[in-house]
Amino acid sequence: MCRIFGFRSVMQSQVHRSLVSADNALIQQSEHNPDGWGVAYYVGGAPHVVKSVATAVSDEMFRHVSGVVTSETVVAHVRKATQGNLTVFDTHPFQYGSWVMVHNGNIANFAAIRDDLLDRVPPVLRRFILGHTDSEALFYLMLGKMAERCDLERRGYPLEDLASAAREAIDLVSELAGELCEDDGADPLSNNFLTFVITNGQTMLAHQGGKILHCSTHKKHCPDRDTCPYWADECERKVEGGFVSHLVFSSEPLLGDNVWEPMRVGEMIGVDWRMQMQRFPRPRAGGDGLLGR
Numbered sequence: 001m002c003r004i005f006g007f008r009s010v011m012q013s014q015v016h017r018s019l020v021s022a023d024n025a026l027i028q029q030s031e032h033n034p035d036g037w038g039v040a041y042y043v044g045g046a047p048h049v050v051k052s053v054a055t056a057v058s059d060e061m062f063r064h065v066s067g068v069v070t071s072e073t074v075v076a077h078v079r080k081a082t083q084g085n086l087t088v089f090d091t092h093p094f095q096y097g098s099w100v101m102v103h104n105g106n107i108a109n110f111a112a113i114r115d116d117l118l119d120r121v122p123p124v125l126r127r128f129i130l131g132h133t134d135s136e137a138l139f140y141l142m143l144g145k146m147a148e149r150c151d152l153e154r155r156g157y158p159l160e161d162l163a164s165a166a167r168e169a170i171d172l173v174s175e176l177a178g179e180l181c182e183d184d185g186a187d188p189l190s191n192n193f194l195t196f197v198i199t200n201g202q203t204m205l206a207h208q209g210g211k212i213l214h215c216s217t218h219k220k221h222c223p224d225r226d227t228c229p230y231w232a233d234e235c236e237r238k239v240e241g242g243f244v245s246h247l248v249f250s251s252e253p254l255l256g257d258n259v260w261e262p263m264r265v266g267e268m269i270g271v272d273w274r275m276q277m278q279r280f281p282r283p284r285a286g287g288d289g290l291l292g293r
Contacts, residue, residue: 002092002104003029004213005076006197006249008204010275011230013246015041015074018254019066027063029252030056030078036091037062037078040100041071042201045155047100051091073201077102082188083110084133094139096128097153098200101142104211104251105193107134108177116176117141135196142169142198156273157203163268163280166207170194181210182265197249205270206249208263215269216248217277219257244277 005026007015019026019039030037037059038051056062056078077092083106084090093100107113114137118126121140125147129140143152145165150157174180174192181191194209206213222228222235235245238259247269253260263269266282 002080002102003078003251004092004102004104004195004197004249005074005251006102006199006204006206007074007246008199008248008271008275009072009246011228011245012070012072014070015066015076017256018248018250019069019076020063025254026076026078026250027056027066030062032080035079035081035086036088038076038092038102039065039069040075040093040095041069042073043071045098045201047095047098047201049093049095049100051088051093053086053088053091073199073204075100075102075197075199077104082106083135084131087131089131090133090136092135094131094136096125096140096143098155099143099152099198100200101135101139101196101198103135103138103194103196104213105135105195105209106188106191107138107173107194108190108192110134110137110177113176117173120144120172122147138169138173138194138196139198141172142166145169155200155202157200159203159205159270159272159276159278162198162203162205163270163278166198166205166268167280167283170207170209180265184210184212195251202273203270204247205268206263207268208265210265212251213263214250214253214260215263216250216253216258216260217244217246218259220259221257223257239277241278243275244271245275247271247275247277 037056195211268280
């Protein structure tokens, strides 16, 4: 399947190491995910999205883009296609306004339920769907649920509303295509895997939907602790909830100073515009559906 990466920080940072130079960087992961790549980064609150159908490890543009990106928010993806075509329209990240999303997974029996899923997307949003992937359909389904709760262009979109909208979209897909598969090694084409990262540059949310996703909020030792004006205690200690200096998601743990933990299936983790982190565990069967409470 695909590999994804999401980065949110209190300060502008370079991501060249995570995408290119680390021992397990995204570019190395693209050797097994050869069907295109994409990087989204934010400048002045606006997303800049660069995508290609080439394999990242052999594409100099991927190295060039990864080398110049300095931002507080970055999302990246290397693709191994399960649905859709090998075109830029079907390459991640997908974008609508300030929102971008990357997905690692599959909606089971998508061809048979595609029209039913798209009927659940508001027409005002549906007309912007350009490709043929299940991932883009999931993105716009979430956007529709998000728009019911808050203006999509609100910079400080509430994290709780984003998590609730995402959970509602996941539940709708599960009703049509079956429950999430909790076995990462299962057949990717006949099961539901809905692992994704979505952000508007400020609020960011990740969901572990069956395909492995790791999270990092701190480092073992920050090499810049004596000189960085943003250094705080939480840079080197685990935070269960509260303010963090950075939040990173990656399909594979990246070697270096960051401390990584695997997310649980059905778990969501995110930060709001203030960099306050919150965990949203998978609701219990038959529970009240309240998230993070």
